[in-house]
Amino acid sequence: MSLQIDSTRLSAELEYLARISDTPYPSVTRVLFSEVDLRAREWLKQLYADAGLVVREDAVGNTFARWVGTDAEAAPVATGSHIDAIPNAGMYDGVVGVLGGLEAIRALQRGGKRPRRSIELVMFTAEEPTRFGLGCLGSRLMAGTLSREKINTLRDPLGLSVDDACARAYMHGTLEETVLPKGCYDSFVELHIEQGPLLERQKLPIGVVTAIAAPAAVRIELSGPGGHAGTVLMTDRHDPSLAAAEIMLAVDQAARATQSRDTVATCGLVHVLPGAVNSIPREVKLEIDVRDIDGARRDGVLVAIRAAAKTAAERYGCGFKEQLINADPPAACAPHIISAVEESSERLGLASQRMISRAYHDSLFMAQVCPTSMIFVPSKDGISHRPDEYSSPEEIANGVAVLAGALDLLANN
Ligand code: HGY
Ligand code: MN
Ligand code: MN
Numbered sequence: 001m002s003l004q005i006d007s008t009r010l011s012a013e014l015e016y017l018a019r020i021s022d023t024p025y026p027s028v029t030r031v032l033f034s035e036v037d038l039r040a041r042e043w044l045k046q047l048y049a050d051a052g053l054v055v056r057e058d059a060v061g062n063t064f065a066r067w068v069g070t071d072a073e074a075a076p077v078a079t080g081s082h083i084d085a086i087p088n089a090g091m092y093d094g095v096v097g098v099l100g101g102l103e104a105i106r107a108l109q110r111g112g113k114r115p116r117r118s119i120e121l122v123m124f125t126a127e128e129p130t131r132f133g134l135g136c137l138g139s140r141l142m143a144g145t146l147s148r149e150k151i152n153t154l155r156d157p158l159g160l161s162v163d164d165a166c167a168r169a170y171m172h173g174t175l176e177e178t179v180l181p182k183g184c185y186d187s188f189v190e191l192h193i194e195q196g197p198l199l200e201r202q203k204l205p206i207g208v209v210t211a212i213a214a215p216a217a218v219r220i221e222l223s224g225p226g227g228h229a230g231t232v233l234m235t236d237r238h239d240p241s242l243a244a245a246e247i248m249l250a251v252d253q254a255a256r257a258t259q260s261r262d263t264v265a266t267c268g269l270v271h272v273l274p275g276a277v278n279s280i281p282r283e284v285k286l287e288i289d290v291r292d293i294d295g296a297r298r299d300g301v302l303v304a305i306r307a308a309a310k311t312a313a314e315r316y317g318c319g320f321k322e323q324l325i326n327a328d329p330p331a332a333c334a335p336h337i338i339s340a341v342e343e344s345s346e347r348l349g350l351a352s353q354r355m356i357s358r359a360y361h362d363s364l365f366m367a368q369v370c371p372t373s374m375i376f377v378p379s380k381d382g383i384s385h386r387p388d389e390y391s392s393p394e395e396i397a398n399g400v401a402v403l404a405g406a407l408d409l410l411a412n413n
Contacts, residue, residue: 003107003404007397010103014396017043017083017099018091027387030085032131033061033169040083044098044123051106053121059173060166061125062138067105069118069411075186077115077410078370079104079403080122082138082362086130090389096377096396097191098123104191104404115411117186124362131156131165133287133325135215139362141178143369151175185370187337187410190363191403192374193391197382198355205398206352207376208341212367213262214295214330215360216302218288220247220309223319226274226282237280238317241272244284246315250308251288254301258292263301264358265290287325293356295329302327331364334371337410341375344405350398359384375399375406 048065081097125138222240255265269287292298313320377399
């Protein structure tokens with residue numbers, strides 16, 4: 001089947017969605033259930049309706065748009081990604097997998113052949129950790145990996161719980177109902193920008209993901225008496241920002257110490273309170289991100305960081321609290337899904353290469369629901385989570401065509 005991707009329409013939709021944001025174009029900020037997030041969701045549901053898809057939404061806002069196949073009872077094939085964006089991010093992360101997934105379905109519809117299995121486009125809620133500090137909230141719930149007690153510990157910056165936030169966004173149902181039943185999907189394929197430099201450097205149009213790195217995050221809170229920056233003598237100070245500085249360096253050193261290029265770590269969030277130039281810090285909150293394709297090696301780095309943090313807090317006589325936010329296993333992608341993507345690329349004359357994903361994605365959790373893989377398209381200079389994130393219309397259209405071909409293969413197997 002020769003598929004036509006409407007790249008002009010897709011580009012226009014990407015540009016339109018990029019402007020539904022809390023920061024000015026081309027920067028995108030779209031945090032879970034913000035006014036812009038809700039507006040973007042409504043706009044997407046209209047696009048799904050225009051494509052004749054059957055739409056449903058679960059209690060946390062995961063949205064499902066199904067093209068019903070000839071065998072409506074057969075387990076569907078799914079695709080999808082997220083549209084939420086961390087502050088001052090780019091316009092392609094996640095969105096390419098949602099709008100690109102929609103265009104893949106529309107291209108198959110234009111091909112005139114209804115698939116045997118239904119094809120379902122999923123828009124996952126809160127892939128980014130911005131609001132509740134935990135990434136992949138929607139797909140974790142779908143995979144049944146988020147316990148009620150863990151959900152109850154989550155609070156947003158205003159102290160709201162996940163349940164409160166869902167109620168205020170007029171979501172219906174309970175979080176427990178979001179868990180997908182076993183066998184609900186035959187397979188899942190996510191189209192996503194690479195967010196790294198490898199495909200561009202090797203001049204390759206398509207990446208086929210074989211595994212997804214294991215993400216972990218730790219929150220550390222350091223405290224001290226604070227006080228007047230001018231009057232408290234240096235010998236009397238217990239300044240948590242000094243402990244924090246040592247910990248941030250220890251994070252970097254612990255990752256480099258494994259000597260593997262697959263180990264990465266950073267301290268992406270630093271809050272200093274009260275946050276006045278002439279007041280000695282009273283509290284410093286750090287959030288640390290550690291990842292590796294090897295779960296055990298990642299855990300070793302976590303141990304080293306937590307030990308260094310405790311030592312630093314003792315050295316400066318600071319209060320010390322730590323909380324492991326998450327430490328997830330890596331995901332292995334399914335060989336037959338990888339082969340379906342490779343076959344689709346080959347049929348299109350597009351070179352592809354197998355690779356790991358260093359970023360996490362909803363596929364990390366969908367791999368616990370059904371056989372899963374991902375399709376990557378190049379990111380200019382490997383840039384992502386920045387307003388200058390970029391993938392060209394042609395690169396995106398290639399990814400959409402490969403996705404459409406893979407969905408067609410999987411939905412008619
Ligand atoms: O952080 C990640 O890997 C993803 O982009 N949320
Ligand atoms: Mn992201
Ligand atoms: Mn993403």
